[in-house]
Amino acid sequence: MTELWYAHQPAISAYLYAAVPNFHDAEDLTQQVAVAVARDFDKYDPDTPFLRWAIVIARNRVLNHRRSFAMSKIVFSQDTLDALADAAPDQQPITTAYKAALDNCLDQIQNKSRQALKLRYEEDLRTKEIATRLSMTANAVSVLLHRTRAALAECMKKKIDSET
Amino acid sequence: MTRPTDEIDAYLDGEPTPEQARALQDWIQADKANARAFLAAVRLHQQIGSQLRKDRFDQALRSTDQPATTKDGDAAIQALAELTRLNEEGLQSPVNFTTWREEKANKAAAEHRKVLLTRTLVGGAIAAVMLLGVVLAIVLLGGPDNDQPIVETPVWPDETTPTTLPVVATLTDAVGAQWRSDDKPVQLPMGVQLVAHERLTLTHGFAEITTLRGAKALLQAPCTFELTDHDNAIRLHSGKMVGKCETPSSKGFVVHAPGMDVVDLGTEFGVAADAQSGSTVLVMDGSVRAQPTEQSPRAFEPVVLETSQARRVKAETGSLEMIAVTEAPVFQADLPHPYVASVLEAKPVAYWRFENDTGQIIKSEIQPDRDQLTVIGNAQLTEDGVVGKAALLTNQAEPYAYFETRESIAALGALDEYTIELWYFTNERYEVDKDNSVGTLLSLYDPEQGNQFSDASDAKLLSLELGNDFWVDKPAKWWGVHRPPNWREHAIRCFPLRDLQSAEKQEIYSTKQYLIGRWQHLVFVKSTDGVTLYLDGEPVDQAGYTPRMLGPAAVRLGRSALDVVQETDPDAAKTPLGHGHQRALRGRLDEVALYAKALDPEQIKKHHALATGEALKDLID
Structure with a gap:
């Protein structure tokens, strides 16, 4: 079970983060789903894809916690959650090549782009707070984060393609 | 439905508006592929955070003086847990979190100031001693020979920029932008606020300026403009720009151009200005009102223009005339990819990007009503180009697909210098015993000559091909080619055969094999050398x-001119070319550009770096 969980945890986590945009809520839910999967693993049918089974558990956890989303500015509709749950099992696994490409491409980011990434992801700041720290406008920070993510994705794709 | 990148980013950063949230959900529900794409974006977002936090955690562990022990590891975990708790508290009570962070920052700043002060004092003492030494040296040995001052590009605004003028706009984005103010080069940092009456020139690249009311002006170099004291207007002295007014507050955005004011009524529109010849407006979406300027209020009657309508004001007459859309300049409606910006800056005479969604015509980015490629056969467009889409030629069997201009490129006359630039992708190893022995990337040919030649070496054409190793062992007699000693198998060949001046048979080949399964950048430069x-x-x-x-x-593109020359005139004598139908490319082509000049090696290297992400810092900083 441990191997199955570790192989599919990134996909489950991505679904939860998509459904619950607050990072800490998503982390909490991931832990809860892990406990639920471990507790109910004797009910898992090996003929069913593990990820599909685990996503059902994750979806139910999301529904149970909707009342705690008061912190979020957005709550996805039931139809959207269903669409995401339906697509979640199709996610590609996070491979060693993916992680290595991310690590390598992140290393290449410097200067203000790196500062913005660290403030957003390490300190979980919002764009206005980042703008204050970096003496930029909030709109410029949004643009910078967008361009940095796009450049990272492009860099990673090229690195992964060159390895395959 | 196009990918809603703004909405996805707003969601990932926790700040979508209700409209953005609705648009995002509509997009996710519209197609399972969209849901997958959204999950992939979320996953990357998560993994970035995980990796950065892990790096910080590892760094924190490494920075301790004591060797890492279980106890230290526990302490670090407890510290992170405390940080998480404080972060959560901060989310619930922002004041506490901000106060906590500010206290930490103030303390760190105070420590830093102490260090700076110490360094300044010590450095000042050392500098004083050194200065004394320099002065003595000058007195004893004479002054320096070189009196040229060291000039650094000043950061705008400098001390001469008036500070009492109102801020009316912000620089919100740029690609490859270089600036001048009062005819001196300046650097404009991203997010800099722009004041009224400041006149700036964008000499290279593209830039986006946003007014206080949210209207966006996308400027394309070379362009000179000036902000007015109005919070939703710009004066375009020369050059091109696109105005975008996507929010209710930005409506009424005014562009003052020579001879004409263009007032937005809720749109996307382009304005080109030239103080000598006049101004042109083209409406891409929505509507604008074109009206006379304050200086010539009776020059013409104001008129409302709708989508795909264009008008021009001639400087000498001041009158407004209707023009066809194809007569209007080409406007860049969005900030281009840095590779595209760099190619456009090099001023190609033709540039095909294969971004068209429909039809049998591929337009050139330079002049869309000229130099169009006709699609022959079932050539398609595919999403995985170098930048954006690309041409896909499968060519598994006849009839083969390819692209051609049919007529000559007007700007490619009798030139001493020209450049061909393109990207290609193939999974094919071209072999003579297969039904496709050569993969032609591009042919330039003289359509007037037709097939009026008896030997390929007399054909007026130039062809870039992916070749094979057959010729090493069996030089085909009709080619009459002598292989150079550094010939490699699976190389790229530039094919003509006969030198114009000496009539000797010559070719050039790449000394590297072409690679399969990846995009490669190919440039052919003809110079006077x-x-x-x-x-x-x-x-x-x-x-x-x-x-x-x-x-x-x-x-x-994708097929040799030699092949088709035979097909188009079946009654004419066949040329002894052999392999007549077997020079079709199986693969992809993208970003094909022709220049009426020789690109220099640095420019070529830069183009390659911008497209492959090797210049990641240039891409995002």
Whole structure:
């Protein structure tokens, strides 16, 4: 079970983060789903894809916690959650090549782009707070984060393609 | 439905508006592929955070003086847990979190100031001693020979920028932008606020300026403009810009151009200005009102223009005239990819990007009503180009698909210098015993000559091909080619055969094999010294000869001009070419550009770096 969980945890986590945009809520839910999967693993049918089974558990956890989303500015509709749950099992696994490409491409980011990434992801700041720290406008920070993510994705794709 | 990148980013950063949230959900529900794409974006977002936090955790562990022990590890975990708790508290009570962070920051700043002060005092003492030494040296030995001052590009605004003028706009984005103010180069940092009456020139690249009311002006170099004291207007002295007014507050955005004011009524529109010849407006979406300026209020009657309508004001008459959309300048409606910006800056005479969604015509980015490629056969567009979409030629069997201009490229006359630049992708190893022995990337040919030649070496054409190793062992007699000693199998060949001046048979080949399964950048440069082939930014072969292909040339992509010359005139005598139908490319082509000049090696290297992400810092900083 441990191997199955570790192989599919990134996909489950991505679904939860998509459904619950607050990072800490998503982390909490991931832990809860892990406990639920471990507790109910004797009910898992090996003929069913593990990820599909685990996503059902994750979806139910999301529904149970909707009342705690008061912190979020957005709550996805039931139809959207269903669409995401339906697509979640199709996610590609996070491979060693993916992680290595991310690590390598992140290393290449410097200067203000790196500062913005660290403030957003390490300190979980919002764009206005980042703008204050970096003496930029909030709109410029949004643009910078967008361009940095796009450049990272492009860099990673090229690195992964060159390895395959 | 196009990918809602703004909405996805707003969601990932926790700040979507209700409209953005609705649009995002509509997009996710519309197609399972969209849901997958959204999950992939979320996953990357998560993994970035995980990796950065892990790096910080590892760094924190490494920075301790004591060797890492279980106890230290526990302490670090407890510290992170405390940080998480404080972060959560901060989310619930922002004041506490901000106060906590500010206290930490103030303390760190105070420590830093102490260090700076110490360094300044010590450094000042050392500098004083050194200065004394320099003064003594000058007195004893004489002054320096070079009196040229060291000039650094000042950061705008400088001390001469008036500070009492109102802020009316912000620089919100730029690609490859370089600026001048009062005819001196300046640096504009991203997010800089722009004041009224400041006049700036964008000399290179593209830039986006946003007014206080949210209207966006996308400027394309070369362009000179000035902000007015109005919070939703710009004066365009010369150059091109696109106005975008996507929010209710930005409506009424005014562009003052020579001879005409353009007032937005809720749109996207382009304005081109020239103080000598006049101004042109083209409406891409929505509507604008074109009206006379305050200086000439009775020059013409105001008129409302709708989508795909254009008008021009001539400087000498001041009158407004209707023009066809095809007569209007080409406007860049969005900030381009840095690679595209760099190609456009090099001023190609034709540039095909294969971004068209429909139809059998591929337009050139330079002049869309000219130099169009006609699609022959079932060539398609695919999403995985170098930048955006690309041309896909499967060519598993006849009839083969390709693209051609049919007529000559007007700007490619009899030139001493020209450049061909393209990207290709193939999974094919072209072999003579297969039904496809050569993969033609591009042919330039003289459409007037037709097939009026008896030997391929007399054909007025230039062809870039992916070759094979057959010729090493069996030189085909009709080619009459002598292989150079550095010939490699599976190389790229530049094919004409006969030098125009000496009539000797010459070719050039890449000294590297072409690679399969990845995009490669190929550039052919003809200069007054000869020809050079570049592969992935590096020169791979050179020859001091002049190709026979000079003069007006038509373009064929994905198929040799030799093949089709036979097909189009079946009654004419066949040329002894052999392999007549077997020079079709199986693969992809993208970003095909022709220049009426020789690109220099640094420019070629830069193009390759911008497209491959090797210049990641340039891309995002």
